[in-house]
Amino acid sequence: MARHERGAIMSLKLDHLSVSYGHEPLVSQLNIQVKSGEFIGLIGPNGAGKTCVLKTIAGLLKPHKGTASITGRNIHSLPARQRAKHIAYLAQNRHMAWSLSVRELVSLGRAPFRSSLGRFSADDELAIDAALHTAHCYDLQNRKFDKLSGGEQMRVHLARALAVNAPLLLADEPTTALDPYFQISILKALRASALSGKTVIASLHDLTLAKQFCTRIWVLHEGKLILDETPETAFNPDMLARVFDIRSTDHGWEIL
Numbered sequence: 001m002a003r004h005e006r007g008a009i010m011s012l013k014l015d016h017l018s019v020s021y022g023h024e025p026l027v028s029q030l031n032i033q034v035k036s037g038e039f040i041g042l043i044g045p046n047g048a049g050k051t052c053v054l055k056t057i058a059g060l061l062k063p064h065k066g067t068a069s070i071t072g073r074n075i076h077s078l079p080a081r082q083r084a085k086h087i088a089y090l091a092q093n094r095h096m097a098w099s100l101s102v103r104e105l106v107s108l109g110r111a112p113f114r115s116s117l118g119r120f121s122a123d124d125e126l127a128i129d130a131a132l133h134t135a136h137c138y139d140l141q142n143r144k145f146d147k148l149s150g151g152e153q154m155r156v157h158l159a160r161a162l163a164v165n166a167p168l169l170l171a172d173e174p175t176t177a178l179d180p181y182f183q184i185s186i187l188k189a190l191r192a193s194a195l196s197g198k199t200v201i202a203s204l205h206d207l208t209l210a211k212q213f214c215t216r217i218w219v220l221h222e223g224k225l226i227l228d229e230t231p232e233t234a235f236n237p238d239m240l241a242r243v244f245d246i247r248s249t250d251h252g253w254e255i256l
Contacts, residue, residue: 010035010036010070010071010086010167010168010197010198010199011033011034011035011036011070011071011072012032012033012034012057012068012069012070012168012199013032013033013034013067013068013069014030014031014032014033014057014066014067014068015031015066015067015068015069016029016030016031016065016066016067017029017030017031017056017063017065017066017067017068018030018063018064018065018066019049019052019053019056019061019062019063019064020064025223026049026052026223027049027052027053027056027220027223027224028223028224029066029224030053030066030225032218032225032228034199034201035199036167036197036198036199037194037195037197037198037199038194038199038200038215038216039190039191039193039194039199039200039202039213039214039215039216040199040200040201040202040214040215040216040217040218041202041203041204041210041211041213041214041216041217041218041231042054042201042202042203042204042218042220043203043204043205043207043210043217043218043219043220044219044220044221044243045221045243045244048220048221048222048223049220049222049223050172050203050220051092051172051203052223053220054089054170054171054172054201054203055089056068057075057087057168057170057201058075058087058089058170059075059076059078059080059083059087060089062076063076070086070087070167070168071086075087081112082112084111084112084164084166085112085113085164085166086166086167086168087166087168087169087170088109088161088162088164088165088166088168088169088170089161089170089172090157090158090160090161090169090170090171090172090174091157091172092172092173092176092203096145096146096153099144099145099146100144100145101141101142101143101144101145102132102137102140102141102142102143102144102145102148102156102159103128103132103141103142105145105156105157105160106128106131106132106137106141106156106159106160106163107120107124107128107163108160109127109128109131109159109160109161109162109163109164110124110127110128110163110164112164127163127165128163130162130163131159131160131162131163132159134159134162134189134192135155135156135158135159135162135186135189136155136182136185137152137155137156137159140152140155140156150177151177151178151179151182153177154174154176154177154178155178155182155186158171158174158186158189162189162193166198167197167198167199168198168199168201169190169193169198169199169200169201170201170202171190171200171201171202171203172202172203173202173203173204173205174186174187174190174202174204175187175204175205175206175209183206183209184209187209187212187213188213190202190213191213194215202214207235207244207253210231211231211234211235212231214231215230215231216228216229216230216231217229217230217231217234217235219234219239219243221242221243226239226242226243227239235248240253241256
């Protein structure tokens with residue numbers, strides 16, 4: 001089994017969490033608790049604060065009020081190496097400045113676990129292989145990343161995040177640039193990660209896929225969490241109208 005914090009039951013808590021850019025509030029007063037095994041769909045219109053929330057949980061943005069903690073430890077007080085073992089983050093901006101092979105890039109997910117000699121163990125190699133298979137890019141592993149299509153690059157970045165084998169996986173728009181087959185495949189992989197005991201939080205634009213795959217829905221609107229429900233109750237007419245200016249019909253979504 002690939003290494004992570006074995007035996008620990010992951011819990012995530014956001015306690016009165018607020019984040020600002022300068023004097024401009026981005027997200028306000030988030031009070032949320034999350035346990036292991038949940039697949040949370042983070043939805044909301046552009047500019048609602050989804051990326052800000054994920055970056056803050058990942059430890060990349062510091063809150064100006066409140067705390068984010070994982071298994072009782074303040075995320076922003078953890079050493080970077082420890083944080084990287086606990087939290088895998090698939091960013092929205094996935095530009096790579098280096099010309100790496102696919103396998104080299106995916107292996108970066110195991111960097112926090114390398115020995116003092118900088119070597120990967122057999123467990124690390126197994127984790128890399130498993131991630132490549134799960135993200136449907138094993139056959140691409142010897143190709144240069146910068147020669148791949150946008151959809152292929154997206155799958156490789158997901159494989160890097162999966163290779164961490166962290167108890168918490170954050171994914172910012174993981175289905176971007178993917179065709180329907182791979183959108184469904186990737187969301188199945190994320191759901192399987194949650195079923196295995198990990199916690200997954202993914203920002204999604206496709207409401208139908210969010211309803212199909214997620215176990216819990218967070219709705220962000222104007223920097224505030226206005227709904228935290230199961231998919232069965234989250235996608236109600238009031239929410240769809242208030243947040244997205246749409247309604248659900250027998251033929252799909254319609255603009256109000």
